[in-house]
Amino acid sequence: MNVIERCRLLAQFSEEPGATTRTFLSEPMHQVHACLRGWMEQAGMSVVVDHAGNLRGLYASTRPSARRLFIGSHLDTVPRAGAFDGILGVVLGVALIERLRGSRLSFDIEVIGFSEEEGVRFGVPFIGSRALIGDIDDQLLETVSSAIAAFGLDPKRINEARTGDDALGYLEFHIEQGPVLESLNLPLGVVETIAGQSRFDVLFEGQANHAGTTPMNLRRDGLAGAAEWIGRVEREARGVPGAVATVGRVNISPGAANVIPGSAAASLDVRHADDDVRHCLATRLLRCAEQIAAARCLKVSWEQRLDQSAVAMDSSLIRMLERAVATTGCPIHRMPSGAGHDAMIVARRMPAAMLFLRSPGGISHHPDESVLAEDVAAALDVGMAFLQELERRHA
């Protein structure tokens, strides 16, 4: 069974019949572990499940106490997901080991399937990778304890999931989940940075009034103010290379066809690989909101909901990945990741790198999510070249 077939098989292990929904340590995760364990052992790996629920297959070096390269991604999914987000990175890791055909390297390789990244079951993302770097606080442990116990694991031993300090690095294969590679006609992209995020709730307040009896020039329409601002958000973000800014939600009050909106509460999500650029853009967008509100005699206020810094991938691993891409004949393309990934967490403890595979149609978090067989083959070739260079340097 090839990589894509394996991913499609694993997608059938779901909490929801006819769809792929697999949250942190849910029942079908047992079946996913069982399948992966079989393939891993077949390839010569020794497999354990740590007490954070991460599935960990070790392909040991010939050397005793060798340093370790991690290759992984997550095994959980969003509700009604596709078959590739996360799990592809684990299945690709196993396939790389299979390609080694039993020959051992001078470093250990651990393929890790994180138990949780999406944040669906408890509203907390990255539980698996946080356990790997030893970042599980008491509050999080309390939240997840009973789920861990119900899965047959011991929450009191969750800290044993923590890895040592001398890891060689972390490599994550992941679908892009966006349209950029496809639009450039490229199979692969080397992630340079995982973008930082700012989130705000921005409230425009005017005066609700009768849609028939209030002339245009005597209105204080909260939605009209928000609409003008949404246009500005789009224009300003377009003017900043690499920036994205999104208004995804607007709550209008009272929200009736024959009543002028008294208020409109809009979400704002701003991302950029450079934190200064992001902060500067977010500040400008809030300033625009103030100007628009002032010109319309509206009141505007906001609350910041998130200010998450960008996380750079390791420059030395990036260059090694790029050389590996070059050996396959693919054009080299560096890009930021607009979405968060386990690599962002793991990067706090070891050098981390990510390789994106093109997402057909840019579709993700949807049953139509897919990946091309030729792109999977290219990614495997890149992975092998990466391992070979690492072996040359390390040996």
Add this chain to the structure above:
Amino acid sequence: MNVIERCRLLAQFSEEPGATTRTFLSEPMHQVHACLRGWMEQAGMSVVVDHAGNLRGLYASTRPSARRLFIGSHLDTVPRAGAFDGILGVVLGVALIERLRGSRLSFDIEVIGFSEEEGVRFGVPFIGSRALIGDIDDQLLETVSSAIAAFGLDPKRINEARTGDDALGYLEFHIEQGPVLESLNLPLGVVETIAGQSRFDVLFEGQANHAGTTPMNLRRDGLAGAAEWIGRVEREARGVPGAVATVGRVNISPGAANVIPGSAAASLDVRHADDDVRHCLATRLLRCAEQIAAARCLKVSWEQRLDQSAVAMDSSLIRMLERAVATTGCPIHRMPSGAGHDAMIVARRMPAAMLFLRSPGGISHHPDESVLAEDVAAALDVGMAFLQELERRHA
């Protein structure tokens, strides 16, 4: 008790303690009828409740089979209403009869308190005035039958509410429910036309996508399209004197902060006193939606929900009202009504006219709704001058 005190007293008869909520033939309507009946009989009127629940006080002429002037408005309210919308017109009618101090005219005056105008209880407005003009169809009768019977009336006799064909006319006093008179520093306005209304639901459809991974130039954001259009709606309506256009509701899908909106469904309400102008503006706004959608690779579609023609008030009664206003020393101001009123229905069967009283703060459909004592006094003076001219012409 003066007019304002009477309105505030009647506002206490409510289905909801501490608020004024009085729908079609609800229990507290009995108390409203009892109060008004007492004042009417005291003023020399004979009072009946017809089988549509309208309270009707006749101040008979000295002549047998005299023609009849109706003065009225509605007795029902929206939920958590103010004390003046509707009922002020009935209380003012009674006050005018009191001013006659028993002297009879050459025409009958019937003060009518319509049972229903707001459309709250059954989602159907104007039940009282429709009964007066004989416009109750079988479906409506079936809808309201049990409510009529429960109030102690006979739904089978609802057609007896219908008036004859030789009425002199209908005069309605009503609060403006808008800010225009206040902004012009005028107490009174003579309604020229009740504006027509167009309503549409307009759907902008793009592609939902990840807010982090989809660059600005590869987005098809349904909300960004709707927002641009909302700005155009506002600008275009401002460019048409007397027009109002409102987007009061936008439903966004999926409506999450980190997802680019796949679609946005917006309501559109367009009103103008001239039906051609209204149709032309509505068509232009839909054309704008098409242009905006095309430029953004969105799909746009719409459904018309309402196309209600404007209703002109009677030109002869308008001029008579204006002369009456002139006698009080008030400036004469003609204006359209952006909201629907009973006069719009009654105008189908007899000449109809309306006099607006200034709404402080433009506030209506709210407990803070109010009216100034000096404006009520001016309206009474206008009403008396109107009756006097009608008497001179008719006698």
